[in-house]
Amino acid sequence: MIAFDQVSLEYLPGRYALEDVSFTLNAGSFTFLTGHSGAGKSSLLRLVARLERPSSGDIQIGNIHYNQLKPRQEPALRQQMGIVFQDNQLLTDRSVFDNVAFPLIIGGYRYADIKTRVSAALKRVGLADKAFENPQVLSGGEQQRIGIARAVVARPKLLLADEPTGNLDPDISAEIMQLFMQFNASGVTVLFATHDQSLLNTFGYPRLQLNQGRLTGASMESTPQTGHPSGRATAR
Numbered sequence: 001m002i003a004f005d006q007v008s009l010e011y012l013p014g015r016y017a018l019e020d021v022s023f024t025l026n027a028g029s030f031t032f033l034t035g036h037s038g039a040g041k042s043s044l045l046r047l048v049a050r051l052e053r054p055s056s057g058d059i060q061i062g063n064i065h066y067n068q069l070k071p072r073q074e075p076a077l078r079q080q081m082g083i084v085f086q087d088n089q090l091l092t093d094r095s096v097f098d099n100v101a102f103p104l105i106i107g108g109y110r111y112a113d114i115k116t117r118v119s120a121a122l123k124r125v126g127l128a129d130k131a132f133e134n135p136q137v138l139s140g141g142e143q144q145r146i147g148i149a150r151a152v153v154a155r156p157k158l159l160l161a162d163e164p165t166g167n168l169d170p171d172i173s174a175e176i177m178q179l180f181m182q183f184n185a186s187g188v189t190v191l192f193a194t195h196d197q198s199l200l201n202t203f204g205y206p207r208l209q210l211n212q213g214r215l216t217g218a219s220m221e222s223t224p225q226t227g228h229p230s231g232r233a234t235a236r
């Protein structure tokens with residue numbers, strides 16, 4: 001469960017990236033986070049990932065209240081999350097394998113575990129045969145798959161995606177979307193920021209809609225054409 005309770009993010013005096021945002025997402029849900037460019041989608045995801053602190057309000061993940069979180073608890077919290085970025089932020093001087101292994105190396109995993117988990121993650125995203133390639137020789141869609149494998153390699157409970165299909169053509173976007181749906185089907189909560197209207201129209205998941213930093217709507221869509229909505233987005 002993710003809950004925002006009257007969360008604001010003021011980046012300059014009187015200038016808000018988010019203002020008074022409250023909502024609850026159930027564990028295991030898939031939710032689109034939508035809104036125009038500059039609406040506050042990245043800011044909201046950065047707050048969930050605790051890459052940024054709210055100016056006011058509280059954020060709750062499961063039974064953890066961020067307001068009460070101690071610095072030594074933060075690494076364990078981050079281990080529960082995977083993040084996928086639009087520009088995938090890959091290390092171009094390392095192999096695909098090393099890129100995916102990165103969070104595990106930081107997390108102090110043993111090499112045998114790293115090998116097993118990276119191989120499994122690459123298999124899940126269809127890149128098992130590309131492990132020792134350089135990411136730069138792969139296509140845009142394949143590079144985004146590397147970013148997804150890196151996000152899921154530590155088996156997070158929560159997957160945050162910031163416009164992960166932003167630079168991809170529609171067919172590849174739909175394939176990437178299917179991957180997120182598969183992770184969701186195996187129990188991972190997904191919060192997926194996008195303003196791609198064709199994805200929003202095709203997959204009828206609940207939405208959190210931002211406009212100029214304010215939550216303007218949360219909806220439960222009717223039966224989707226392709227997706228399997230689970231959970232509920234509730235604005236409060």
Ligand SMILES: Nc1ncnc2c1ncn2[C@@H]1O[C@H](COP(=O)(O)OP(=O)(O)OP(=O)(O)O)[C@@H](O)[C@H]1O
Pocket residue numbers: 011016017035036037038039040041042043044
């Ligand atoms: N640290 C900051 N310094 C200056 N402006 C900021 C800062 N953080 C957020 N903003 C502003 O807050 C607003 C929300 O930004 P944010 O990146 O969250 O929007 P977004 O919906 O993700 O946009 P996009 O789709 O273009 O990525 C924007 O107007 C942005 O310029």
